[in-house]
Amino acid sequence: MSEDMSAYPLRLEGDDVPMVRFMNVTKSYGALVVLDSLDLDVAAGEMVSVIGPSGSGKTTVLRMLMTLETINGGVIYVDGQPLTHMEKNGVLVPASEKHLRKMRADIGMCFQHFNLFPHMTAVENCMEAPVHVLGLSKKEARERSLELLQMVGLEDKVDQHPSRLSGGQQQRVAIARALAMRPKVMLFDEVTSALDPEVIGEVTNVIRELVDKHNLTMLMVTHQMGFAKEISDRVCFFFGGKIEEQGSPDELFGNPQKERTQQFLSAVMEAG
Amino acid sequence: MSYFEYLAEFGPRFVDGTIITALQTVLAAVLAIFIAFVAGLMRMSPNPLIRGIATVYIEIFRGTSLLVQLYWIFFVLPLFGITLEKFTAGFVAVGMNLGAYGAELVRGGILSVPRGQWEAALALNMSPTKRMIRIIFPQALLNMLPPWGNLLIELLKGTALVSLISVSDLMFEAKQINSTTFLSIQAFGTALVIYYVMARFAITPFMRWLERFMSRKLGRA
Ligand SMILES: Nc1ncnc2c1ncn2[C@@H]1O[C@H](COP(=O)(O)OP(=O)(O)OP(=O)(O)O)[C@@H](O)[C@H]1O
Ligand SMILES: [Mg+2]
Numbered sequence: 001m002s003e004d005m006s007a008y009p010l011r012l013e014g015d016d017v018p019m020v021r022f023m024n025v026t027k028s029y030g031a032l033v034v035l036d037s038l039d040l041d042v043a044a045g046e047m048v049s050v051i052g053p054s055g056s057g058k059t060t061v062l063r064m065l066m067t068l069e070t071i072n073g074g075v076i077y078v079d080g081q082p083l084t085h086m087e088k089n090g091v092l093v094p095a096s097e098k099h100l101r102k103m104r105a106d107i108g109m110c111f112q113h114f115n116l117f118p119h120m121t122a123v124e125n126c127m128e129a130p131v132h133v134l135g136l137s138k139k140e141a142r143e144r145s146l147e148l149l150q151m152v153g154l155e156d157k158v159d160q161h162p163s164r165l166s167g168g169q170q171q172r173v174a175i176a177r178a179l180a181m182r183p184k185v186m187l188f189d190e191v192t193s194a195l196d197p198e199v200i201g202e203v204t205n206v207i208r209e210l211v212d213k214h215n216l217t218m219l220m221v222t223h224q225m226g227f228a229k230e231i232s233d234r235v236c237f238f239f240g241g242k243i244e245e246q247g248s249p250d251e252l253f254g255n256p257q258k259e260r261t262q263q264f265l266s267a268v269m270e271a272g
Numbered sequence: 273m274s275y276f277e278y279l280a281e282f283g284p285r286f287v288d289g290t291i292i293t294a295l296q297t298v299l300a301a302v303l304a305i306f307i308a309f310v311a312g313l314m315r316m317s318p319n320p321l322i323r324g325i326a327t328v329y330i331e332i333f334r335g336t337s338l339l340v341q342l343y344w345i346f347f348v349l350p351l352f353g354i355t356l357e358k359f360t361a362g363f364v365a366v367g368m369n370l371g372a373y374g375a376e377l378v379r380g381g382i383l384s385v386p387r388g389q390w391e392a393a394l395a396l397n398m399s400p401t402k403r404m405i406r407i408i409f410p411q412a413l414l415n416m417l418p419p420w421g422n423l424l425i426e427l428l429k430g431t432a433l434v435s436l437i438s439v440s441d442l443m444f445e446a447k448q449i450n451s452t453t454f455l456s457i458q459a460f461g462t463a464l465v466i467y468y469v470m471a472r473f474a475i476t477p478f479m480r481w482l483e484r485f486m487s488r489k490l491g492r493a
Contacts, residue, residue: 066395104397115392119410119490129396132406161491174392181396 003073005085005092012080019044019079019185019217020065026073027060027241034060035241037074042185047211047218049228049249052238053264058221061238062187065219066109067100078106079184108178109187112194114170116162122149122173123158126180134181141180148176152206168199175206186210188220192227200224207231225268229253237261278458282449289445290466296363296431296441297470301424303367308374315379326375333372339433341365346437362434362441370427377423381416382408414486421479425471432467442466 008023018041027035035057042048050058063069065076067083075092076083085092086099095103116125126145130136136144149158152172162170171191178186188207192200204227210216211231222228228235229249236246237258245258256262273281314326333341342365346358356364385408393403435444442463450459 066391068391068394101397101399104395107395109395111388111392111395113388115386115388117389117392117407119414121491128406129398132402133397133399163491177396 005075008075008082008085008092010087010090010092011082012077016043017080018042018077019046020219021077022061022065022074023077024074025064025071025076027057027064027069028072033241035064038241038243040236040243042217042219044184044217045215046233047220047231049232049235050219050221050238051223051225051228051235051264052244056238057241058238059189062109062189062219062221065185066107066187067104078103105181106184107187108181108183108185110171110174110178110189110191112190114162114167114174114194116170116174116177118162121159121161122154122165122176125162125173126177129177130180145176145180148179149173151209152176153202166199167195168202171195171203172206175203175210179210183216185217185219188218188222190221190223193223204231223268225253225265237264239264273455275458278453278455279462282453282459282462285445285449286442286462286466289440289442289463290470292359292440292444293428293431293442293467294470296359296366296434296439297424297428299363300366300370300427300431303363304369304371304374304423304427307368307371308378311371311375312378312382315375316382330372330375333369338365338369338430339436341369342433342437358434358437358439361437362431362439366427366430366434370423370430373423373426374420377416377419378412380419381412384415385411410490414483414490417479417483417486421476424475424479428471428475429467 012018012021020040020042022038022040025035025038026033038061040061050061052058060069064071065078065083071084075085081103082092082095083100083103084095086095087093117128120128123142123145126148127138127141130141130144131138134141146155146158149155152175154169154172154176157165157169157173162173165173175191191207192203195203204224207218207220208231211218220228220232232249234246235249235252237244237252237256237260239260245252245256245261252261253265256265279286311326311329314322315330317323317326342361345356345365345368346361349356389407389411390403393407398407431441432443435441435447438444446459446463450456453459
């Protein structure tokens with residue numbers, strides 16, 4: 001797709017540069033347009049929840065930001081720098097692998113199905129990238145990892161392989177593993193959806209602690225409306241590849257303006 | 273002549289033949305594994321030329337007879353100035369043939385690792401090479417071990433063909449002994465049992481052990 005890139009700044013400057021900016025971002029699979037001219041800013045330190053019906057493009061938003069998907073139009077900026085593009089002779093061109101590797105360092109992601117490395121213990125999962133990507137010594141990486149595993153309440157499971165851990169424990173390891181890279185932005189894609197109800201709290205408690213004590217920027221896709229309401233600075237309701245409505249949790253849950261938002265919320269409230 | 277007398281007389285030659293067969297098997301296996309990994313990875317390359325070369329190799333070696341390949345390597349290559357000793361020609365032919373089958377096992381093993389593993393490794397900003405070597409390969413290896421066990425038994429059986437270019441392996445010795453004694457049941461019966469024992473009591477237990485060892489290492493025990 002040839003798009004006039006001169007409409008996009010080479011970098012974002014000024015006083016209130018957002019940590020993440022989606023600018024006119026389009027994503028399609030063949031003829032299916034999954035995200036249509038998306039504009040979304042996430043401020044530094046902000047926790048934004050993404051809700052919406054299945055297939056509305058929530059996961060795709062996170063995957064594009066994690067560079068797991070390429071985009072078909074627009075630009076994503078992270079910390080003021082273009083992520084999906086890079087500057088070449090004064091214009092933005094699609095990012096090279098090298099540029100992506102530099103930019104990805106700022107972003108971490110947790111997945112619905114954990115995706116822990118099964119051939120490594122909990123602590124080895126956490127140490128892997130610090131050692132083999134950041135080049136930390138094993139000792140440093142281990143210390144950093146143990147600290148994080150302790151923070152997520154797994155100090156007694158550090159030497160267990162994922163197959164020996166419950167879903168809730170695995171997801172907490174996955175959070176520690178992502179944090180070990182010290183990202184500025186954390187992405188959570190339905191991290192509690194694959195969990196038994198009684199262990200969901202273990203994981204939400206960890207996220208709650210991150211919100212309270214760490215200055216991370218977070219983007220969280222969730223089906224848990226109660227948790228989203230409690231913890232978010234802002235909630236975005238996605239519908240058909242667009243942000244149908246967004247606002248503070250009180251506004252969006254308490255007084256939704258759009259009919260689709262009202263329908264969606266009353267449907268999920270009824271379901272439980 | 274009783275079978276004991278038969279063995280007393282020809283046993284040492286069966287042993288010699290068995291040793292050659294074992295050597296052919298090990299060398300061919302090493303070559304096959306090497307080729308399988310190289311060709312299997314090339315098959316997955318984003319570069320169409322690299323992929324094409326591997327595909328052609330695999331097609332040729334899987335689509336034609338091992339015996340014909342053996343004769344090509346031993347009798348035809350010298351016409352192009354590449355002369356291999358018969359022992360070398362033997363295991364090279366077997367290794368190249370089974371390597372082509374192994375390449376598909378390698379590819380299948382890598383594809384069997386869930387996508388989420390690649391994605392998690394990418395999300396941790398690991399380089400493509402590190403993702404492959406540190407995350408995907410160890411898991412792929414475990415997944416592909418059982419079919420490799422079968423392939424190695426095929427490979428052992430395939431080495432019998434090297435007797436046709438006069439490598440003095442087990443089959444060659446059996447034929448030689450048969451042609452002087454005409455005791456066919458003893459000659460080929462003994463060979464049959466030895467091949468079976470090598471497959472069932474050497475290769476199979478070794479592969480089982482390797483699977484257990486790897487599973488433990490990968491924390492799946
Ligand atoms: N690799 C792909 N190829 C084709 N279509 C895809 C692909 N990935 C996603 N889609 C489509 O894109 C749309 C948005 O998918 P996405 O996974 O972002 O939805 P979601 O909002 O996360 O849904 P859910 O709540 O079910 O997780 C869906 O229609 C989906 O079928
Ligand atoms: Mg989703």
